[in-house]
Amino acid sequence: MLAFLVQRISQAFLVMFVISVIAFAIQDGLGDPLQEMVGMSVSEEEREAIREELGLNDPMVVQYLRFAGNALQGDLGNSYFYSKPTLEVIAEHLPATLELVIGASLIIVFLSVPIGVYAAIRPQAWLSKFFMGVSTVGISIPVFLTAIVLIQLFSIGVTVNWFPSDTGWGQWMNDFFTTEGGLPSYGRGDELTDLFGTWESGFFTGTGLMHLVLPSVSLASIMLPLFIRLIRAEMMEVLQSDYIRYARAKGLSAGRINFLHALKNTMLPVITVGGVQIGIMVAYTILTETVFQWPGVGLMFLEAITRSDIPLIVAYLMVVGLIFVVTNTLVDLIYGLVNPTVKLTGKKA
């Protein structure tokens, strides 16, 4: 167990190192601290002097070490736009993104498992075929488009009068497809609860939750089809295995066979894939936050790009890199704990 932990943590450090080098390269290549600090009217000589003073003419390695040293102490420079430490800016924006991700994850977990399992147990049922069909289409719709469609349907509302409104059934069909709209599609709303100082939460107020609905559903919509298909495929394979047949031969109930014997084996590869999806989820939050103007780190990053706020861009990359590395290590750890055939040195039995 210890050996496994050490191995994973040292790998994590290595990856962080690479990320920090890349981030530093970006900063060095694009950023010019002078641009923020002094105006246009400062002479060239004075600029040179300031550069010298700031150590900007030192060799690359020295500058990198300075960068890394500062980073480890929590100093990743100041944002050009906000004129505040970048980490502070990130800390302010992070809770919004985290709540969005939590909302989406809950939707994914609570929908994909039942639907996936059902589609695996009863593949011929029309409901299963319906879900699988929707999933195939779902994979083809980019997340921002789903968001836009959801906004049109549930925020703006859609009036349908394709069907003949002078017939009973026609009007019923019209009414069925007409939506009221009304769900908020911009930002997080006004009523947010303060949790321990810096975290403004939307989970505890009515409007907060209402604002969370469309963005979370949009974010979930792109990963949901993937998980449904994955769970169904894995489970169908598992259900063909000998040990399932043997469990039936022992006279166990269908519930126990499906939800213990089969599901536990199914979820193992799902955990692995799920871990990888976290990376994709971060990219999708950027897209979702853009559509809904959700004030999270994704939107912050995009605005930083538009404003050429290099320190903030670099800080974002470092933080995101750290989150990736930590999450991936945790996922590996969880997998190692859950799968009994994996000895925790990282090798399979």
Added chain:
Amino acid sequence: MALLEVKNLDVRFAVRGGDLTALRGISFSLDKGERLGLVGESGAGKSVAAFSILNLIAQPGYIAGGQILFEGKDLAAMSERELRKIRGNRIAMIFQDPMMTLNPVLTIGTQMVEAILAHRNISKKEARAIALDRLQKVQIPSPEKRLDQYPHELSGGMRQRVIIAIALLLDPEIIIADEPTTALDVTIQAEIMDLLLNLCEQENVALMLITHDLGVVSQVTQRMLVMYSGRIIEQGPTREIINDAQHPYTQGLINALPQMGEPGERLFQIPGSMPSLKNVPKGCPFHPRCKFATEQCKQAMPEYVRSGNVNVACYEVANLIEQEKRMQEAES
């Protein structure tokens, strides 16, 4: 009344383009405490026959006709719910490969206790005690430890012992063992077989042993039946069949066993191979490979005739019996 009576069992596979018949007219019986062997080549239908008793044939197989009478009740007509009460409880099964049969992510203990709790209303502790007792019966060292271990932590032989222990958990009337030693190392095959045999004798459990190994059949079983292409072609006391097989196919099987003979003597092989399910010939399925085949054999499946205590389905055998009868009548 026999403990288990299979009457005219038909099993088919539903595939595109029509159904394939895997078993046709299978009839046999099993008495309490009796040991019956099912012998045949791969693909003859022995495993299908074994699985069909508890209606566990893999998709797209299904029971198309016949009866499976267990203590008078027809298993083939039972609902899944009622069958579940019998599976693992009154009739237990042992599969071929213990590594594939035990769920890799659950402990041995879990897999044993759940089998008990599915059929008895007792506490987990009591169930665990029963499990321990059976593990001791199959002579597994340190059984306490095993309960908390996972299947991959045990050797192949030990896993099969566990499977046998699971089969005995609820004191079943019948154990159906599908090639229980084939997947094991040759060195422990005999050990496991002995264990199974002794336990069945001790507990007076009927055993249905499916195997392609005639040697094992001759040592373990009291009666045997030989299957070919989904049909039983010979059935009777093991001793009689082994010593004096009637059906040409059975004779071929026995001749094919390596014997001590002259150096340089070739091993005997039945020419040709068993037809696949799609290409079953009309009439007796063995006739393309049989040196006694006549026109009659190509027309229809022969009826069973009795030779001694053995039932055989073969025209040639029937003719020989006729001849002998006539000769005897002529003499008297």
Added chain:
Amino acid sequence: MTTATVSRWDRFRESFFWYSFKRDKVAIASFAVLLLMVLAAVFAPLLAPADPYDLAQINIMNSELPPVGMSGADPAFPLGTDAQGRDLLSTILYGTRVSLMIGFGAVILQAFLGILFGLLAGYLGGKVDAVLMRIADVQLSFSTLMVAIIVGAVFKASFGNLMFGEIAIYMLIFIIGVAEWPQIARTVRASVLAEKKKEYVDAAKVMGFGTRRIMFRHILPNTLSPIFVIATVQIANAIISEAALSFLGLGMPETQPSLGSLIKSGFDYIQSGSWWITLIPGLVLVVLVLVINLLGDWLRDVMNPRLYKG
């Protein structure tokens, strides 16, 4: 009359590939739709009723007209117009063209990189393999979309908005190609590792062939079939990635929009009721990606005959 030479066309018609295609209605329908869209995009200049980028042809008085079927529509603009008065049908035709070019271009690039690196990693092994696969792992764990966004952001910041806009199409091909090579590289590497063990490689070595020749002329052809399946799906992914990048402002500029940037510019007008400006390009994008995915699914089933459905 003729001798028994069988032409390539005849062999194709007899092949399992064609047979399976003929039987799968979904595949046929998808292919038909795709062909239609590709042809429409290729011949866009001929088919479009107007050139949407010719400023002389645009009249602001025509702005935000709805598509035919709704009140206020003008039959000259069958799918409606955008906020500047541009004909939507024309912009969509040109936009599809851009999206397809980037999609195919990016996949060609990533296939080239992926095959090259996969071959090197698999065949040479050792340090080369370790380094390449590490990079691939990091890229994959960040997700290719994230990598594309980061690279796009860096390029945009270094080149500046204007210049980036001018060479955007090549930039995007480069960005997406570079972001997505790991997938193909991994597959190729796995194939190479499997093939390396086979006897024909030893035979080639014994005959004295050099490393490069063995890699490219002997091993490569055997690793290509899974690549075709992946490449098809990757085209769809590339189109979506490009759309996402454009939507974020890191992709095609408004002067040469792809479907993604059309959606982006149209989004601003959805609240005022002009949903068609954003949703019709969106629909076209979805259909395009969907048919490519369906074809990819069919291709995968054809190449993998072990999987029977149902």
